[in-house]
Amino acid sequence: MDVLDLARTQFAVTGSLHFLFVVLTLGLAPLVAIMQTVGTFRGRPDMMRMARFWGQIYVINYALGIATGLVMEFQFGLSWSGLSHYAGDVFGAPLAIETLGAFFLESTFLGLWIFGWHRLSPRLHLACIWIVTLTAYASAFWIMVANAFLQNPAGAADRGDHLELVDPGALLANPMLVMALPHVIGASLLTGGFVVMGASAYRLFRRTSEQRFFTASLRFGVVVAAVGAVVTVAFGFAQFGPVGEFQPGKFDDAPLAGAGLGFMIMIGELLQLFVLFFLLPVIHWLPRWRWVHPLVMLATPLPFLAAILGWLAREVGRQPWLIYGKLTVADAMSPGLTSGMVTTSLIAFTAVLGLLAVTDYILIARTVRRGPAAVSLGAAPTGPDPAPERAAALSL
Template sequence: MDVLDLARTQFAVTGGLHFLFVMLTLGLAPLVAIMHTRHVMTGAPVHERMTRFWGQVYVINYALGIATGLVMEFQFGMGWSGLSHYAGDVFGAPLAIETLGAFFLESTFLGLWIFGWHRLPRWLHLACIWMVTLTAYLSAFWIMAANAFLQNPAGAVERGGRLVLTDVGALLTNPMLTAALPHVIGAGLWAGGFVMMGAGAYRLFTGTDDREFFSRSLRTGVVTALVGSLVTVGFGYAQLAPVLEFQPGKFQGSPLAGIGLGFMVLIGQILQLALMFVLAPTVYWLPRWRWAHPILMLITPLPFLAAILGWLAREVGRQPWLIHGRLTVADAMSPGLTSGMVTASLVAFTGVLGLLAVVDYALIVRTVRRGPDAVALGAFGPVESAGHVPVSAH
């Protein structure tokens, strides 16, 4: 492989690993917020336990996913300085807004939610997790806006050898964005639902004293995955019109892009048919059917695989352009890079990010195995000391 192929491989590997974390974040955030809402409104202990348990899974995935996202940011400057020079004024704007206006807010509200148990008033505490969800989706919007610009550089013109933003509205209503964003959000819900379903099936199959808790988790996962599948598949097909308009040869020019699209559609359609005609109609009885639980566990990773194949089709099909019709991948690569330099960083990044993915999986599995009674999130009571009264007591 030459240095260009190595650089492309590096970004593809790190981007793919990072997206695995993103999918679960987008899928679990609204589910945890809904569980917390039910707890606040009803006061039922089961809803508090579900909020804390699945909230801890969310926090584990979020914390480890941060490091993978930082690697992505560094690569733009290290490996693709040509992109920054030519289109940084346009492409960098949504990335900067995502980092400063969405990611930092998301982290702040998540911190308040994590440490606010038994300290903040319950409605304020609830508002924190909904703000986490809102800002997570805002992050997805800005990232997808930046990616859509690479697919179709709307709202920008070239002046003095560089792209200049002339129409913010066109950038934010890019046809390559409007259908792709709901498609990604639906995929996140699909993945989050399958994780809940698979975890519930695992605990019910291996034996648990908390059958009601994991039966609820399994059923919630199936229903969430059904909703996510309908959104994903519907907006997946809705993307075909803008793709055919702006990139008519997207899936013919690369055998690889076509293969990725084909397998993504195959996995998605099979899973959706299974959800619609097998799992959803029998969701009430599924927790009792021990023979079905290994099948549910085996299919849990499939939405993640389908998502990676979808990104492969979206990105590879744009080649040889980094910004379609404006900047090639070769021209975007940083000058002076050697095969040895890129290989070394590829091995390092893959090793670190791969390790983070393994640790994420191991910690989530350990949390599932230990069950809701061993969860640390929100387990401590109000902080009471001489002269101090917990905020929630006011």
């Protein structure tokens, strides 16, 4: 492979691995917030236990995902300085707002939420997780603003050797953003719902002593996955309009993008049928139907696969352009790169991010196996987590 193909492969690998963390973070955050809201306002200890358990899984994924995001920042300086020089005034603005505003705010309030159990008032503590959720989605918005600019450089004017932002409104109302953002949000909810479903199905299939806890979690995951499936599929097809207008031939000219799109659509439709027409109608009996639980577990990785395929279709389909119609990938590369340099960084980044991904799923699997009684997040400072029998009695 030449240096250009190596640099593209490096970005694709690191971007894909990072997106695995992002899609789960965006999917779990609102679920945990809703659980805690019900537990706070309705006095439901069982829902608070759910918020703590699934919240710990969220924190694990978030903490390890931060490191993968840092690698993405290094990518622009290491391999794509031409992009920073030509479009940094436009492309860098939403990235800076995302980092300095949404991400720092999200991290701050996540810390308050993690350490604020039994220290903050219940409603103030609840407000923290909702701010975490809203700022997480604000981060997604600004990242998608930057990505939509690469797909369609709206709001920018060519000033010879660089682009200048002349219309912020056009940048924020980019047609390549309007339908893509809800699609990503729907895919995240679908992923978060399936993770909750898959973990709950695993514990119920193993005949856990926490039957009531994972029964409620399984049903909750089905409802969230159903909402996510509808939103994902609806806004996925809605994107064909702006894509056909601004990037005609996107999938015809790039066979890999077309194949990725086809598999993504197939998986999305399959998951939608599985959730809406099989799981949702039998949601009352589903926790007791052990023969269905392996099917749910097997389907759990599919939303992750669909998310990666969708990202690849969106990015590969505009080749050879990095900024569509303005800057090619070759012109965006940093000067002086050699195959050896890029190969070394590719191996290093892949090893580190791969290790983080494996560690993430090992820790999540261990948390699921240990169950809610072993959760440390939000544990009472004077003793261990209440026994399941006590929690059930309090809920009654």
